[in-house]
Amino acid sequence: MDHDHGADTFWLEAWTIFSDPAHIIAELGWTIIQDVILIWLLYGTLWKKVILPRLHEKFDREHKITHHHDEH
16 A cells, blocks of 8 residues: 655645635735725725726717716
8 A cells, every 4th residue: 555645744734824814814914905905995095086987088078978877
């Protein structure tokens, strides 16, 4: 019976990394950075509130589009 010790070493190392508290904290930190700063701040604020409305207004002017809610 030939047993692959390389696979055992791989899974042992993977479990060690997966269960290491320092690694877990680092992963949580990067998740917060990505979710909060990149997605919420940049997409939610910068893209949706600043860039997209300006592009929408420019497109409307170029194509002479008037929205009903703009007449109020």
